[in-house]
Every structure is written in structure tokens, then in C-alpha cells.
Amino acid sequence: MPHVLLNKTFAQNLNAIFGVDQPLSVMLRQISKLVKFKSENKKLIFLPENELVYENFEAHFKEKKEYFDQNFAKHPVMFFYGLGNGVLLKYLLKNKKHKRIIVFESELELFYLALQELDLSKDIEQERLILFYTSNLNPAQFQTLFAYPDIETSLKTYNFHVQCEFYEKHYKNEIEKIHQELIEQIKFNFLKRGNDPLDSIIGIKNILINLPKMLRHGIFKAFLKQRFKQVKSAIIVSTGPSLSKQLPLLKKYANKASIMCADSAYPILAKNDIKPDFVFMLERTDFTAEFFNNDFKDFDEGILFILTSVVDKNATKYLEKNNRNYMIVSRPLLFAASLGLDEFGYLGAGHSVANMAYELAAALRHENIIFIGQDLA
Known part of the structure; x- marks a missing residue:
């Protein structure tokens, strides 16, 4: 050989x-x-x-x-x-x-x-x-x-x-x-970049509409620095069928963790008097904004609503109507990245609002991250 x-x-x-x-x-x-x-x-x-x-x-x-x-x-x-x-x-x-x-x-x-x-x-x-x-x-x-x-x-x-x-x-x-x-x-x-050109156009339009409000409602990087490692555990709340069974236990431990909830879970937690620390909205559809078309009075005090810049304009309209505190960040998409507003941050790389919540929980270095109501995970 x-x-x-x-x-x-x-x-x-x-x-x-x-x-x-x-x-x-x-x-x-x-x-x-x-x-x-x-x-x-x-x-x-x-x-x-x-x-x-x-x-x-x-x-x-x-x-x-x-x-x-x-x-x-x-x-x-x-x-x-x-x-x-x-x-x-x-x-x-x-x-x-x-x-x-x-x-x-x-x-x-x-x-x-x-x-x-x-x-x-x-x-x-x-x-x-x-x-x-x-x-x-x-x-x-x-x-x-x-x-x-x-x-x-x-x-x-x-x-x-x-x-x-x-x-x-x-x-x-x-x-x-x-x-x-x-x-x-x-x-x-x-x-991962989207399979519908019309969907992309809606997202770009919404970004441009929401841009002035994003610039006025806080810098995401500063927020991360302020909240970094403040709480050890996070509970991410979605609206799967099991959520109703888990609400009593969630209420018992709500003050021991950061409660991060999907937009669809927010009205359910309000009804059960469980105050989340953060509420997330990811999607650009107009019907998703209807989760914020309500008035829970003093319940909203201390909650930070975190929205991606592609959300429908009604989302911020409803939040402002009831004086809710909110912040807008961009999804890591090409058009948003081209604006060069990196200090205002990026969330929403995944395909669900629960992914978005997890990204923040990880960025804030929670040691324990628990999902509830996420039945299809």
C-alpha cells in the first residue's frame, strides 16, 4: 500500500x-x-x-x-x-x-x-x-x-x-x-423570515407607525441593566388548557418570582387577581391588540407591557387610554435592524410570545424559569 x-x-x-x-x-x-x-x-x-x-x-x-x-x-x-x-x-x-x-x-x-x-x-x-x-x-x-x-x-x-x-x-x-x-x-x-409578503408589509407599516412611541417609552438596554439579576425565578404564563388548573398555585407563589405573561393570559390573570410583572405582545394582527381593550383600574399599576414594534397601532392606543406603562422593542428582522436603533433592543426571535418572554427571562439572568399553560411545548 x-x-x-x-x-x-x-x-x-x-x-x-x-x-x-x-x-x-x-x-x-x-x-x-x-x-x-x-x-x-x-x-x-x-x-x-x-x-x-x-x-x-x-x-x-x-x-x-x-x-x-x-x-x-x-x-x-x-x-x-x-x-x-x-x-x-x-x-x-x-x-x-x-x-x-x-x-x-x-x-x-x-x-x-x-x-x-x-x-x-x-x-x-x-x-x-x-x-x-x-x-x-x-x-x-x-x-x-x-x-x-x-x-x-x-x-x-x-x-x-x-x-x-x-x-x-x-x-x-x-x-x-x-x-x-x-x-x-x-x-x-x-x-424564519416569514412566508407571506403581505404579512411583512403590515409589519413594516406598523414599525413606522410605532417608531415615535418606541423612542419615547424607554431604552431597552437601560432597562436590562436596571433589572439584571434582581429576581431569582421567573414564571412564564401562557393560555393552554392547563392554565385554569394552575392558577391557584400561581397565586400562592406570585410574590416569589417574576410573573411574565402572554397578552392572551393577561385578562385571565386580572380576573383572578394575579398581577404579572410583565405582559408581552409579539404579533402584528389587529385582533391581538384586543387583549388590551379593557380597563382593570388599579390592577395595572406596576405592570410593564413589552411590545414588539410590529404590533398593531390599537395596542398602544388601548394602553395609553388606561395609562399603562409600556415599552416597545424590535423583533430581530432585517427592516428593524436597518434602522440602527440597537440600544432600544431586540426581542421576539422565536415563533411565540412565550419565546419572547423566555428571551427576557434569560437576559435578566433568572436562575429558574418555569412555564405554565404552555401545553403544546
């Missing part, structure tokens, strides 16, 4: 990989011999079946080069299964319009052989070339990958390219599995 040889190019590549993927760098350093692949006379050979990875690399490279130059020259992000001998990827990296090239490879030995021959260290360091060893993949890596702004904003141009027919023959199931995982992550990224 061919023995591993070390060279300057390989060392440079491994040092670059170590900075972004230490486990892969360590595994490559530990290879003592090659048993599945070898490179001979510039031909890449799959030893178990004495099969060429490329039947005719020159013809293959010419075909792929023309294909990508004609169809993908302006694509900022490209996904590949298979590193192969790395030559095609090295060529594509010359095009500075390709901001990221992401490669999934199942064979450590193919990493080794390509990294012996081609200096990819600068592109690896700059993360223009992102290499994944598929045996080490986990969901967190996919999430991190799609957090890169240039990847996140290029999802509509997604294509999953396979290096050559050798991979399609031997790794068909692996290719399909990774492709599906990428598709699921792309779907999630789209959905």
Missing part, C-alpha cells in the same frame, strides 16, 4: 484547516498509509475496484470548465459533493465572484491526495473554500453554514453539484441525504 508523504503544500493546507476545523486537520495528520485511493501518473485510482475516479480527466475538466463558466460564473455561492483531485475547484476559486465554495467529501484519503498537490490554504483560511468531512457532520454545522450573510442571501441560486460520475456511482445515498439536509435548512431560513 502507498505510504503517506508529507510536503510543504500539505502542511500549509493542514494549518489552514486547523484554524476552521480542528478535528479534520487532526484526522488528516494521523493518516499513516493510503488503502482506498492512490494517485499515479496524475490519475486518481479507487483501489478496491481498480477504478479510475476520472475516466478521462482532461476531457472532464474541459467540459465542466465550460459548463460552469457559461452557467454559474456570477454565482456567489456554490455547493459541491466530492473534492476529487481538487483541480476543478482550484480553477473555480480564481473567479472572485465566487465568494464561497462549499464541498462535502466522504473520503479522508481524497482530502489527503488533493491537499498534497494543490495549495488551497489561503482560500481555506478566508473560508472561500469550506470543506466538510461528511462523517463529522452535525446539524449545528449546517446552521452555522447558513448563518454566513453571503450564503443566507444566495439561497435562491442553490444548486448541488456532483464532482464526477464516480461519486454518483458510489455515494448516491450520501449525496441525496446531504442534499435533503441542505434543502431543509434552506426552507427553515426562508420560513
Whole structure:
């Protein structure tokens, strides 16, 4: 079996990989011999079946080069299964319009052989070339990958390219599995930004309407500093079917914790004379504002209503009508972030008002956080 040889190019590549993927760098350093692949006379050979990875690399490279130059020259992000001998990827990296090239490879030995021959260290360091060893993949890596702004904003141009027919023959199931995982992550990224353009327009309109009131009703960062670590426990109250059973116990312990309640739970707590410390509103719909269309007299004294800036204008109208104390924060959405009002804070990254309450409970460093009435959790 061919023995591993070390060279300057390989060392440079491994040092670059170590900075972004230490486990892969360590595994490559530990290879003592090659048993599945070898490179001979510039031909890449799959030893178990004495099969060429490329039947005719020159013809293959010419075909792929023309294909990508004609169809993908302006694509900022490209996904590949298979590193192969790395030559095609090295060529594509010359095009500075390709901001990221992401490669999934199942064979450590193919990493080794390509990294012996081609200096990819600068592109690896700059993360223009992102290499994944598929045996080490986990969901967190996919999430991190799609957090890169240039990847996140290029999802509509997604294509999953396979290096050559050798991979399609031997790794068909692996290719399909990774492709599906990428598709699921792309779907999630789209959905977390909203799936209804009209909904987004309503949110932007509400933000602009609520903006003057947000500027007049307190700075969220100052509030966090003031209330930081003041109370050990928090109880987050939602309106699931079990809430009615839990109200007597909640009333008993209400003075021992911060009571954080959803807008829909607020009238129920008022009816049962359980005063929350905070009431949250997340949604932009007009009917949600009706939870504040009431007058509980002195009960509201000392309660802070925390609203996201996308809520309907009636929410603040009803709060002001009865002199309730409120604060407006932004959801971490693109339009709100573009306003640059970071000191007024962000809440509501999750999909429910209970998530919003939890974000604040965690930010204030409550040691114990208890959910009640959250039956679908």
C-alpha cells in the first residue's frame, strides 16, 4: 500500500484547516498509509475496484470548465459533493465572484491526495473554500453554514453539484441525504423570515407607525441593566388548557418570582387577581391588540407591557387610554435592524410570545424559569 508523504503544500493546507476545523486537520495528520485511493501518473485510482475516479480527466475538466463558466460564473455561492483531485475547484476559486465554495467529501484519503498537490490554504483560511468531512457532520454545522450573510442571501441560486460520475456511482445515498439536509435548512431560513409578503408589509407599516412611541417609552438596554439579576425565578404564563388548573398555585407563589405573561393570559390573570410583572405582545394582527381593550383600574399599576414594534397601532392606543406603562422593542428582522436603533433592543426571535418572554427571562439572568399553560411545548 502507498505510504503517506508529507510536503510543504500539505502542511500549509493542514494549518489552514486547523484554524476552521480542528478535528479534520487532526484526522488528516494521523493518516499513516493510503488503502482506498492512490494517485499515479496524475490519475486518481479507487483501489478496491481498480477504478479510475476520472475516466478521462482532461476531457472532464474541459467540459465542466465550460459548463460552469457559461452557467454559474456570477454565482456567489456554490455547493459541491466530492473534492476529487481538487483541480476543478482550484480553477473555480480564481473567479472572485465566487465568494464561497462549499464541498462535502466522504473520503479522508481524497482530502489527503488533493491537499498534497494543490495549495488551497489561503482560500481555506478566508473560508472561500469550506470543506466538510461528511462523517463529522452535525446539524449545528449546517446552521452555522447558513448563518454566513453571503450564503443566507444566495439561497435562491442553490444548486448541488456532483464532482464526477464516480461519486454518483458510489455515494448516491450520501449525496441525496446531504442534499435533503441542505434543502431543509434552506426552507427553515426562508420560513424564519416569514412566508407571506403581505404579512411583512403590515409589519413594516406598523414599525413606522410605532417608531415615535418606541423612542419615547424607554431604552431597552437601560432597562436590562436596571433589572439584571434582581429576581431569582421567573414564571412564564401562557393560555393552554392547563392554565385554569394552575392558577391557584400561581397565586400562592406570585410574590416569589417574576410573573411574565402572554397578552392572551393577561385578562385571565386580572380576573383572578394575579398581577404579572410583565405582559408581552409579539404579533402584528389587529385582533391581538384586543387583549388590551379593557380597563382593570388599579390592577395595572406596576405592570410593564413589552411590545414588539410590529404590533398593531390599537395596542398602544388601548394602553395609553388606561395609562399603562409600556415599552416597545424590535423583533430581530432585517427592516428593524436597518434602522440602527440597537440600544432600544431586540426581542421576539422565536415563533411565540412565550419565546419572547423566555428571551427576557434569560437576559435578566433568572436562575429558574418555569412555564405554565404552555401545553403544546
